Amino acid sequence: MPKIGNIILPDYPLLLAPMEDVSDPPFRRLCKMHGADLMYSEFISSEGLIRDAMKSRMKLDIFDYERPVGIQIFGGDEEAMEMSAKIVDTVQPDLVDINFGCPVKKVVCKGAGAGVLKDVDLMVRLTKAVIKGTSLPVTVKTRLGWDEASINIDEVAERLQDIGVQALTVHARTRAQMYKGHSDWTHIERIKNNPRITMPIFGNGDIDSPEKALEYKNKFGLDGMMIGRAAIGYPWIFNEIKHYFKTGEKLAPPTVADRVEAAQNHLIWSMEWKGERVGIVEMRRHYTNYFKGIQDFKQYKQRLVTSDGHNELFDIFNQIKEVYANYDNALTGQ
Template sequence: MKIGSVEFGEYPVFLAPMEDVTDSSFRLMCKEFGADMVYTEFVSSDALVRSVDKTRRKLEICEAERPVAIQIYGREVEPMVEAARICAEAHPDILDINFGCPVKKVAGKGAGAGMLRDIPKMLEITRAVVKSVNIPVTVKTRLGWDYDSRVIVELAEQLQDCGIAALAIHGRTRSQMYTGEADWTLIGKVKKNPRMKIPIIGNGDVTSPEIAWERFSRYGVDAIMVGRASIGCPWIFKEIKEYLAKGEKSKLSVVEKMAVLRRQLRESVERIDERRGILHIRRHLAATPLFKGIPNFREIRIAMLQAGDLITLSAILDKVEEMLLTTSK
């Protein structure tokens, strides 16, 4: 499978873009575990045009994480075009347009999935961005705004006609947010549409190697994205890639997985500072499947998620590792 000149081979697995999750450290970690392409956090076109420092820093990428896509969002043509040109100067492999974010502060203002309520504007923005840069432009979107307006089959053709190089589809509507189960039937319908010539990337509820294989084999997608299942579990890419290649599950030890979480903590603190770095990593510690099933874990979990300094949190993680090793015997 190719996007532009980037060759991915068979059964590519991508790290989905996620705000406050897919920072440079996490992207590189997922890449090391086998992610075929990684995406930046969402980049606001308006903030980028205004040169907001925090937004500009999201454009920082390193060679080791390539191929990498920068994802932008916005609701007006001119800022999106200017933002696209600024992003192109950072030399990503791909520029992605976010027409899928469902959160109120984005979609409620007409950007992200909010564009599903204004398809003509969505297409106008897409055409303008494609024309403004010399790198492949892709789009990520949802099935539609709500159940009664699931327009993705027709919309996919329209977006392809705008010149995009690939289309990623999350199998939910905006109204669903992240609730219920992702519906891949329409993703499969888009892929089977004989008019579609660009790669179709499926997204939504890919949480295990077995599900990843089922998505490829049943719906025929060219690639899949893993999003929330990677939070606190970047090794999921190793598990999926080895299962797709060999039909076998990769197994990291408790010690190896704990080392990954400690590395995330350390790099988060180094990248930001101690207080904010710990706040940033709490999402990963809360979500990791590694801690599931530990008996009488509630009080330690609360302490872990309330720890405010590195020494305290590191000591708690040492205790958790001891508990895991004892439980696994």
């Protein structure tokens, strides 16, 4: 069983990836309900935390039912990273994670996220600053390297472990790939097989089905895997994978009623956490994913993304359940 500091994770844990504008407390709560073993906040700017930026501060919200949960920070300045680690320490998550993997230009331009892959010495200094600023275990999420010609994850893994990093998650793409092309887990497998490496190594990238999860689990021999985009609008993926690991059989897919319940819970929790107006508006981006692949759904989606009141939205949800009750029976074979 992998251990991060005092956190004992189950055998081959499934981690929920930190995703900007997605991995907030309402979404994490759903993923936890459906089997995620370890989750992270959206990534938080170290400079934003120090400036006391409202959005950054709000991302520090964690709840006991989520545990174990980590808070992820990013930045390119040592002093800011140390100070933000001290701020994170005060809300007592279970660990602090550093983002050295975000490929987005506005982050990379500040010498943060995947931008640090070009300068491993800086990566080490930034990590040391975070370790100095917190009493919690420190973990890192990164990528294989800047581009195909500069894959440096072997050096990165050894040097980070040497200064006290307690687990490493690797997105098996380079920064140049962004989210395109295939991920290549053979590089992560090589780190795991390095006799010097004793910290848990988790893989990330392209896990979108129970079959692929089992194939990668058996093929690469890592300590666990992180799931990101496949969980958006589909939190069931965690339990589906666990069931498949145990039995070799696939769980029945969620019915339309299951999807409505998840979307409705997500909306309720979003309104509770963000306030009604913001909760309703920010939920709109999720409906396409919750109801993907359902026939003739366009008119309902249009109403979901234009309705402004929660009562109206709940009425639409009820109509969807009624209209698609027979569709559910077809889905579940009843």
